[in-house]
Amino acid sequence: MRVFIGICLYMSIVDMPFRRMYWASHSRQNAVADNMTCNRFEEILSLLHLNDNELMEPRGHPHHDPLFKVRPLLTKLNENFEKCAEKENCIAVDEMMVPFKGRHALKVYLMKKPKKWGYKVWVNAGQSGYVHKFIFAGESVLKTNDEYFEKKDLKKKGRGVFDFRVDGKKSVMVCKWFDNKIVAVASNVEGLYPTHMVKRSVNKDTRYDHIDHFPKKTVVKYAQRCKLEGCPGKTKYLCRKCCVDLCIDSKEQDESCFFFITTEKAMT
Structure with a gap:
């Protein structure tokens, strides 16, 4: 099994269009072909299970986990991420794409990402670029009862309007403001004030006097x-x-x- 996992890691670094190319004569990879045959690798891949499928809750159930089949692996990875590096003072939460073009219900398409097709995950990353934890975020509906301005209310007030809430016990500030679109951010390092006027465009032809004809x-x-x-x-x-x-x-x-x-x- 260690050899199988090592081959999977090698394939993630040395990418080829087709899996069998690692064993083909014209594109043979000795690190793969010398340690396991192609038939053996594909047999393990087809029979490998990380969880008991009998315990999986059906789709639509309140406790249904779309990643139930690989949940033990994800849990172990997050545990090791915490052990392998010290926690940093400044961290951020952002989305990241895991490239995948196969058929799967969890696959999403993000037009503005370099890798547009794949799984979207939220990562807890530090300034060094190290991922301390990641959480899968698929397409789902989350019902909330927050007291923020609604999107249409922010649009009516125009660009620059914002609303915020502060959790005094945990020292976390959450802010939502209207830019070109609605933007939300949470921070336990920076506060909301002071606010400043900034120039949004860096175009040299921009007219800052807002006068078209003189x-x-x-x-x-x-x-x-x-x-x-x-x-x-x-x-x-x-x-x-x-x-x-x-x-x-x-x-x-x-x-x-x-x-x-x-x-x-x-x-x-």
Whole structure:
């Protein structure tokens, strides 16, 4: 069995498209083929059980465990994770994908992950990158009775609004705020305040003055032809934002070329 487990670990590092390629003549891996035959490996893999299937609760039961068949292995791994490294002061909880493209009810698809198909797990990781514990998180419905703002209420108030709760006994702060989407975070290191205004975009072309058009009067002798199609006049006004000459002198403000080109009229 130790040889079988060692081969499984080796396969997770030296990845090949098909399992039998580790024993094939053109892609033979001596570390695998010299220690166990292909037929023996596949026989153990097909008959291996980590738990008693007779004790498994059926799907829909309140105590149903979707990972019942491998639960002893996961429990042992988490126990050894705690023993093999000292606990760190700063840790974070985040999701991680275990790549898998086979057929299984627990498989999920996350579009923005580098590995989009697989099992999603929540990991308790430190600053060093070491995983102290991991918990499987599949597709399930969790009914809660919290007193946070609902998603639609946060959207109505606009980006930047937040709500929070503090557990004084355990010194844990939980905050939910509205950014491009709802974001929730829990921490026992950092508090909520103070809050600061930040610049979200790093685009060099971003206009921090929030002004799209700004007309500037030039010298009369440098008057140019109005760039609006169909206008025969000349203008001494130049838009400093888009560098376009447009008429701004008009008896009616909403009839000037500058007003026309910088409003929704230009889209009709």
